Amino acid sequence: MSSVHVSQYVGFPSAQITNLILLILIVKKAYKMFGQYCYVMTIFTINSIIFTWVEMMSLPLMHGYRSLFILMNGSFLRHSLTWGFHLMCLYGASYSVLISLLATQFFYRYLVICKPEHLCKLNGSKLCLLFVPTIILFFVWYFSLLLGMSNTDDKVEYSRKVVMEFYGENTSKTAFVALQLWSVDSNGKYIFRIFDAISYLICSLIIFICFSTICFCTSQIMMKQKRQQQYMSEKTKEMNKQLLKTMIFQTIFPFFMMYITVGVVLTLPLFEIELGKLANIPGSLAGIYPAVEPLFAIYFVKDFRKTVFRCGNYQNKVSNISQVRSTM
Numbered sequence: 001m002s003s004v005h006v007s008q009y010v011g012f013p014s015a016q017i018t019n020l021i022l023l024i025l026i027v028k029k030a031y032k033m034f035g036q037y038c039y040v041m042t043i044f045t046i047n048s049i050i051f052t053w054v055e056m057m058s059l060p061l062m063h064g065y066r067s068l069f070i071l072m073n074g075s076f077l078r079h080s081l082t083w084g085f086h087l088m089c090l091y092g093a094s095y096s097v098l099i100s101l102l103a104t105q106f107f108y109r110y111l112v113i114c115k116p117e118h119l120c121k122l123n124g125s126k127l128c129l130l131f132v133p134t135i136i137l138f139f140v141w142y143f144s145l146l147l148g149m150s151n152t153d154d155k156v157e158y159s160r161k162v163v164m165e166f167y168g169e170n171t172s173k174t175a176f177v178a179l180q181l182w183s184v185d186s187n188g189k190y191i192f193r194i195f196d197a198i199s200y201l202i203c204s205l206i207i208f209i210c211f212s213t214i215c216f217c218t219s220q221i222m223m224k225q226k227r228q229q230q231y232m233s234e235k236t237k238e239m240n241k242q243l244l245k246t247m248i249f250q251t252i253f254p255f256f257m258m259y260i261t262v263g264v265v266l267t268l269p270l271f272e273i274e275l276g277k278l279a280n281i282p283g284s285l286a287g288i289y290p291a292v293e294p295l296f297a298i299y300f301v302k303d304f305r306k307t308v309f310r311c312g313n314y315q316n317k318v319s320n321i322s323q324v325r326s327t328m
Contacts, residue, residue, distance in 0.1 A: 002167075004280040005059055005074065007287035014291035015052045019045050022294040025304045033239065033303065036127055040108050041297070043131065044101045048290040051094045058084075058091045060283050062265065064275030065162045067182035068155065069265055072167070073175040084175025085151060092177065093142035095286065096206055099258055100134040103213040106247065110217035113240070114224045137206055148199025149177040158183070166277060181269050200266055211259045218251050238302070245300040253293065257285045 022045050030038035059074035071092070073084040108130060111118055122130055155178045156171045163171050179200055183191050225240050261282040268275055298304045 002061060002074070002280065004061060004283045004287065007284040008055055008059060011287035011289075011291045012052050012056050014288075015048060018291050018294040018298070019049050021308065022298055022304075025298065025301075025307060029303050029307065033301075036122070037108060037112065039127060040105050040130065044105055045294065047097055047101050048293065051098050052287075052290050054087075054091055054094045055287060058087045060088065060091055061167060062279040062283050063159075063162065063166060063277060064265060064268060064273075064279035065159060066274055067269045067272045068159055068178055068180040069269050069275075069279060070155075070159050070163065070176050070178040071149075072163070072169065078169070078174050081151075081173070081175050085177065086146075088175060088177045089142050089145040092145045092203075093138045095258075095262070096137045096141035096203075097134055098290075099207065099210045099254070100137045101131075102250065102254060103210040103217075104130055104134060105250075106214045106217040109243065109247065110220055113221045140202060141206060144199040144202045145177045148195045148202075149179050151176050151178060154183060155180055179266060179269060182272065200270075203266060204263060207259055207263055211255065214251050214254075218247055221247070242301050246296050249296045249300070250293065253296070254289065257289045257292075258282075261285055 023042065026038050026041050026045065030041060034041070057075055057077070061072040061074040063070050063072070071088055072078065073088050075084075075087075077084040077087055108122075111122070151171075158180065159176075159178065160171045163169050163174070180196050181193055181200065183193055185191055222244065225244065229237065265275060265279045265282055298308060
């Protein structure tokens, strides 16, 4: 079993538990505290669960070989060239939804703190407009992989030997998407692959826009709260402090887990820097991320934390009472 599959098999059940706990806390506690923001949190949490299911259905394997980065289907559908290929496109598009919804959370929080006069435009059913960019990015990423990173015959031949050596799979019978920025013609001349390059630019731009949005919103919120600190009630100060801590960790953690690693493995083929099986690092981290991310909100939001610990203490008391009765 590949190490990346270990993280996926561990991350999948863990993500179901942590995200389900967060969903329950949002339903029970969040609306009174956060208003419509709880709906944004709910959508992100549900999508995290969906992402883990897509990941488990595709069990992606990654490899960096010279000018090529290959993303292979490692699941039971790996030999279904049509469905397996579309599933890998869906996996990539699901990643874009994950990072864009995270940016959406930050943007909504930015509106609440810095631009409250614009919130009326998102009241009620209008809140759906907030998720339109995410839907657009999903299809943009999907078709970027479908059209620009398709498993063409030359990519099949280029990667055949290395994939057989490291994974024991025949690329002509295995579903994959691949980014290949350079190829060599019969005269030994390097050819820059335009369609792959366009796909690379689109995916890199999406990553850059999402993370830039997070950084911008976080910095603006921090400055705004610092300026208005003296005018806030103690309750508002405490709530903003809890959310700010959550946001800081939600900025730093995905930078290393989801953004920089994916950006690096997509960029290195441009310089023909060979990563080999180390290209699986983003897949391993993506398998763990959905399980860990909810813990920040659960821990830093005081009411969430107290509810979880209260339930834990109650279970311990019930267990202790049962033990005492059994010894009587």
